Amino acid sequence: MTEEIGEKKVEPSKIPEESKANIESNPDTNAKQANDQQENEKQRKPPVIICVGMAGSGKTTFMQRLNSYLHSKKEPPYVINLDPAVMSVPFGCNIDIRDSINYKKVMETYNLGPNGAIVTSLNLFATKIDQVLGLVDKRSSSFKHCIIDTPGQIECFVWSASGTIVTESFASEFPTILAYIIDTPRTASPTTFMSNMLYACSILYKTKLPMILVFNKTDVKSADFAKKWMTDFEAFQAALERNIELSDETSEGSGYMASLVNSMSLVLEEFYSTLDAVSCSAYTGEGFDDFLKAVDSKVDEYNDVYVKERERILKNRKKREQKRKEQNLARMMSDMGLDDKKGGSKSNEVNPDSEVSRTERVDVLSDLSSSSDDDDEIEAQIKEDEANGYENGIINLEDEEDEKQQEDKISAAKNAIQERYKKAMGKGVDSSKIAEDIASYIRENRG
Numbered sequence: 001m002t003e004e005i006g007e008k009k010v011e012p013s014k015i016p017e018e019s020k021a022n023i024e025s026n027p028d029t030n031a032k033q034a035n036d037q038q039e040n041e042k043q044r045k046p047p048v049i050i051c052v053g054m055a056g057s058g059k060t061t062f063m064q065r066l067n068s069y070l071h072s073k074k075e076p077p078y079v080i081n082l083d084p085a086v087m088s089v090p091f092g093c094n095i096d097i098r099d100s101i102n103y104k105k106v107m108e109t110y111n112l113g114p115n116g117a118i119v120t121s122l123n124l125f126a127t128k129i130d131q132v133l134g135l136v137d138k139r140s141s142s143f144k145h146c147i148i149d150t151p152g153q154i155e156c157f158v159w160s161a162s163g164t165i166v167t168e169s170f171a172s173e174f175p176t177i178l179a180y181i182i183d184t185p186r187t188a189s190p191t192t193f194m195s196n197m198l199y200a201c202s203i204l205y206k207t208k209l210p211m212i213l214v215f216n217k218t219d220v221k222s223a224d225f226a227k228k229w230m231t232d233f234e235a236f237q238a239a240l241e242r243n244i245e246l247s248d249e250t251s252e253g254s255g256y257m258a259s260l261v262n263s264m265s266l267v268l269e270e271f272y273s274t275l276d277a278v279s280c281s282a283y284t285g286e287g288f289d290d291f292l293k294a295v296d297s298k299v300d301e302y303n304d305v306y307v308k309e310r311e312r313i314l315k316n317r318k319k320r321e322q323k324r325k326e327q328n329l330a331r332m333m334s335d336m337g338l339d340d341k342k343g344g345s346k347s348n349e350v351n352p353d354s355e356v357s358r359t360e361r362v363d364v365l366s367d368l369s370s371s372s373d374d375d376d377e378i379e380a381q382i383k384e385d386e387a388n389g390y391e392n393g394i395i396n397l398e399d400e401e402d403e404k405q406q407e408d409k410i411s412a413a414k415n416a417i418q419e420r421y422k423k424a425m426g427k428g429v430d431s432s433k434i435a436e437d438i439a440s441y442i443r444e445n446r447g
């Protein structure tokens, strides 16, 4: 049902003709500039644009137009399709979820309906996200934009665990931007406009990623009215009142709905201020220059706000984790009767909170073991253990060894275990003291 994530052939990007002419006219300076530029380009990670939007808003057509627009600028993008249920994709994809996951088989195997199968397919895909990131990263010096199409059922992507994994994984490696595609003609009524804005708002606050509102299909209806509603509260109120007058008692513009929309419009003022809105037509290609300018400004926002916010969150998480470890360890030491300050007994008495402590002890031990999950490190540790006389975690004492040799082996192994505890506990905790306490506890209770 699932296969390895693969990548399709990418056309190498060529140097534009005018750049070639410049390089030829002034070889020295231009060569240096070109080198510097290439060096900067290598360091700068290309933005990832994730297209989300309600079903039928025009995501796929927008992707198709953006793809051909970037090709015409001689900047072919890296294209990913994450819609497992789409019959055909009208553009070439470098990575297509359908190549590794068979949506129909997912439906049959798990006896699921269409939406459940999309979520399950995305879950299966999310388990391979590291491979996807690896492939994109490997190619990242050869393209300037990575564009991603998502399933039409927006909730399957945005509100599923796999959708979060995919967006967060990309956001941790690349400047990632959400393009929220809106069907402009269908959002002309104040109530549908408000529903769309609320949805966009919830996605923005959930992902905390920079977002561009793309008013699509402007060949059918201009998006000026929507931009005015976003900046002029009174204009929106007037439109809402007009809508109420025109509608009958049961329509969407009446009663509770109207008053809810009215209050919501007040709340959304701050949300509008954080957004860039562009109008474009995926049919005619109008507005794509503005869209790319908005992408550039959102990349700056990503670097200024998102990266810092992410660092802050990671730092806080690390602090909390460290504190939790310290508390758990202190509790474990007190359970084991090793907490001298508290005058704990050194016997094997059962502590009243031993049920809680037992689980926490497992926590601490798993923390200790998981703090070095790097394969190379584990490999090195096994080698070090073997050198210290351990075999599969047990001190390997040979029959023919005399008492002195065996004692030396035990002492070397104990030193190694103390070292490991020191490493696992890291800074901030007096790890040598803890290791020594544990070792003396083991010594005392051995016989």
Ligand SMILES: Nc1nc2c(ncn2[C@@H]2O[C@H](COP(=O)(O)OP(=O)(O)OP(=O)(O)O)[C@@H](O)[C@H]2O)c(=O)[nH]1
Pocket: 053, 054, 055, 056, 057, 058, 059, 060, 061, 062, 151, 152, 153, 216, 217, 218, 219, 220, 280, 281, 282, 283, 284
């Ligand atoms: N007039 C006009 N129609 C458009 C435009 N973009 C898309 N459409 C039409 O809108 C319909 C839906 O477009 P899609 O690109 O399939 O929309 P989607 O959001 O990918 O659809 P799902 O993935 O099924 O949710 C199609 O009939 C498109 O031809 C546009 O800029 N102008």
